[in-house]
Amino acid sequence: MRILFHAADGNPEPWLAELRTVFPDAHLRVWQEGDNGPADYALVWKPPLEMLQQRAGLKAVFNLGAGVDAILQFGDALPQGVPIVRLDDAGMGVQMAEYVTYAVLRYFRRFDEFEAQARAGQWRFLKPHDKQDFAVGILGLGVLGSRIAQALAHFGFRLNGWSRTPKDLPGVQCHAGAQGFDEFLRSSRVLVCALPLTGETAGLLNRDTLGKLPQHSYLINVARGAHLVEEDLLKLVQNEHIAGATLDVFQQEPLPPAHPFRQEPRITITPHMAALTLRGDSVRQIAGKISAMERGEPIAGVVDRTRGY
């Protein structure tokens, strides 16, 4: 079996070492420009089009992350008929749940305000928010969105969910499609974006949609920077319709040092760390899927290119 590897950032060696332990007999190679040699499987993170363009012979392309937007951006230039497979959770779900729970609790329990007071030498009680007024709305109810919902439910938060097609999650008031979007927004005091990035979801968080959230709502984006129209958020924070935001992803990453978000204390910035691909878990998951494919069995996580995830 010939496995071709490419990861845009970082050192391939630890990945190859993990792969060797699960596929001791496979021929592993790191893709280099001009390599058009045969391969059975490709494992990729943000690959250049050149790596994939001529590869109709691949049995599958495995994406080393949950979001496949960096592959699907190549559209029809990708070889037809080759399945593109995303990671299912692989340790990312609990990380996302940790990140979002932290950000929700920070806003709900007013820790940011208490910290500012402490720095100013103050000791002052602040009236807590009430969970009855504090529904958290989760955009995207896939593996990651569902795991986030489960964590927040543990603390008794009221939950709304929105997905493209109708879903049914215990303890979540589920809305779906264009017709369910407004009600979802109007009833969510915190908005968590856990959507895949597709043609339909790019720019979905904008002046119009964020404006439908209740006054003093909060935004958490753990999906992709392109979901958010950044200048719209900034205006809504400045006019206090939105109380603040915790953002892990940005239109341009690394976020430039002069970006206006950095001057706005109500916007908390993290460097795209909400959920890291865990090498061991990911390689084991991909190995299981390759074995299943070799036995002719179906696998989970195959991307629907039309749908975009």
Add this chain to the structure above:
Amino acid sequence: MRILFHAADGNPEPWLAELRTVFPDAHLRVWQEGDNGPADYALVWKPPLEMLQQRAGLKAVFNLGAGVDAILQFGDALPQGVPIVRLDDAGMGVQMAEYVTYAVLRYFRRFDEFEAQARAGQWRFLKPHDKQDFAVGILGLGVLGSRIAQALAHFGFRLNGWSRTPKDLPGVQCHAGAQGFDEFLRSSRVLVCALPLTGETAGLLNRDTLGKLPQHSYLINVARGAHLVEEDLLKLVQNEHIAGATLDVFQQEPLPPAHPFRQEPRITITPHMAALTLRGDSVRQIAGKISAMERGEPIAGVVDRTRGY
């Protein structure tokens, strides 16, 4: 039925309004200095000794909080034979779980460091901690400690617990008594104090005990300020044996503006807000217990004065 009310801080009126709804026929009065008139039940928060001293005729004293240290400090001056009853949870458990989960995630996911980087205009990856190296040790496995453990277990943290007498909690490595204390400390990367304040537990967090935690451990205190020898913590943070702390309670509250903790960025301070007594939940709980007592039934939460909680 005659109910006597006293709460050291705040306005009694909202409490009386709640009490009137559950005891429409009771005679309610707010204790005033010199009031030695008869009463059946007292509901108190940080009462003066004068209120309780002459009251052998009470059927019970209900404390409007979980910790009864402010009552038991009066020792033998309290009337003998009158049960002192603490609140069981009454909405405090989930608040404690929120507070501790927030503080644990903040340290575990390095949010404090990411925030400092963001303020400095940086965008830099920081290697995450590993849950295998990150056992959280909970001191005190009563209603509140158990609820904290349950929340952390949801995120897959390894858990140690310590209590005076042996306990058995699912998913928690339980230690007990003096002989179990060292091993508990040595195996806990984060120490959460949820103990009652008694003669045995005052000053329990000191140079000696905190020094037994692994290098770069973290302290979270949601119990009482008197559990901690504050100058010992400060030295251990300054010499980096302890990485930092999140403290909700202090030897002196409000924490004085010039207190050295305020100059130490690794020590996060909140103004005793981890778990507020929820009026509605508390009054309903106390009403249920009074009704049970009136029917001659036993009730939960009666304090053992020798044990101290």
